Amino acid sequence: MASTDLPTSIDDTVARLTALDYVPSRELATTVYLALKLQRPLFLEGEPGTGKTEIARTLAAMLGRPLIRLQCYEGLDLAGAAYEWNYARQMLEIRLQEGSTADRQQLASELFSQRFLIGRALLQAIDPTQPVPPVLLIDELDRADEPFEAFLLEVLSDFQITIPELGTIKAAEPPIVVLTSNRTREVHDAVKRRCLYHWVDFPDLPRELAILERRVPGAGRALAQEIVAFIHRLRQLDLYKLPGVAETIEWTRALLALDAMVLDPELISHTLGVLLKYQDDIAKVAGSEAARLLNEVRDAMRGAVS
Numbered sequence: 001m002a003s004t005d006l007p008t009s010i011d012d013t014v015a016r017l018t019a020l021d022y023v024p025s026r027e028l029a030t031t032v033y034l035a036l037k038l039q040r041p042l043f044l045e046g047e048p049g050t051g052k053t054e055i056a057r058t059l060a061a062m063l064g065r066p067l068i069r070l071q072c073y074e075g076l077d078l079a080g081a082a083y084e085w086n087y088a089r090q091m092l093e094i095r096l097q098e099g100s101t102a103d104r105q106q107l108a109s110e111l112f113s114q115r116f117l118i119g120r121a122l123l124q125a126i127d128p129t130q131p132v133p134p135v136l137l138i139d140e141l142d143r144a145d146e147p148f149e150a151f152l153l154e155v156l157s158d159f160q161i162t163i164p165e166l167g168t169i170k171a172a173e174p175p176i177v178v179l180t181s182n183r184t185r186e187v188h189d190a191v192k193r194r195c196l197y198h199w200v201d202f203p204d205l206p207r208e209l210a211i212l213e214r215r216v217p218g219a220g221r222a223l224a225q226e227i228v229a230f231i232h233r234l235r236q237l238d239l240y241k242l243p244g245v246a247e248t249i250e251w252t253r254a255l256l257a258l259d260a261m262v263l264d265p266e267l268i269s270h271t272l273g274v275l276l277k278y279q280d281d282i283a284k285v286a287g288s289e290a291a292r293l294l295n296e297v298r299d300a301m302r303g304a305v306s
């Protein structure tokens, strides 16, 4: 059964995630291991592009579970997140049955049955007829409105949803739940309290290099080292939006597409749009600042070698 495939230790968690090209910090691997072992939802907060969504995908692959994703947005409600009645189909069948009274009575008793129910992510995730409990990703919860959190709280505490017309649907085995937030606002304490919490930080230099080696294997070691060191300097600047790991990967792919072997100030300036998405940030870095940062990178690397 499904629970036998859980990792057996923190080391095992690290190894199995890494085998799927996800390079976790020791702290994240510990939290993941515990969340699986204790059957608690995992709440991940952090800057965009630091691997929060990706860990849910990787966990699903690692454990051989389907991934069910609920992308949160402003105005997300029960109908979008859990279920709604198929009103169009109900109307259509009523029309088709207009002739006979017996059929109509039959239909009336069936109008609010499974046949007319459209299950959205949350309902799908607790569907007791599924062969294995899935990984449920509730992505970017900070984008949803606060009332939605209250509803979510119920689902997360009992893994059940009550549909007034139909009854209570309860998971046979709880799904593995990953919630993420980019922290554009604080998520309510009550939600966090039900979860194991981890702040996903930008990776340190060696880990970002390891990520890059796995995600863009075509990049040479020298170029990869320069790229990672440059981006780490960039993240120390006072920018509106710092580049995440996703940007490191994209930039490396872009530089490879341009057949770059090493960085140079002009190349950096001309490709900054892959890394930075605000004109003010780009203007701050392009030109002499890029050259200065690159010099710092080179000095530090020479220092490390000698």
Ligand SMILES: Nc1ncnc2c1ncn2[C@@H]1O[C@H](COP(=O)(O)OP(=O)(O)O)[C@@H](O)[C@H]1O
Pocket (backbone or CB within 6 Å): 021, 022, 023, 024, 025, 046, 047, 048, 049, 050, 051, 052, 053, 054, 055, 180, 211, 215, 245, 246, 249
């Ligand atoms: N620890 C990691 N190991 C491997 N790849 C990573 C890691 N963190 C981020 N990535 C890469 O960065 C990309 C963006 O990550 P994502 O999960 O979408 O960020 P977030 O959800 O935090 O905004 C992923 O597609 C993945 O390729």
Ligand SMILES: [Mg+2]
Pocket (backbone or CB within 6 Å): 049, 052, 053, 054, 139, 180
């Ligand atoms: Mg994400």
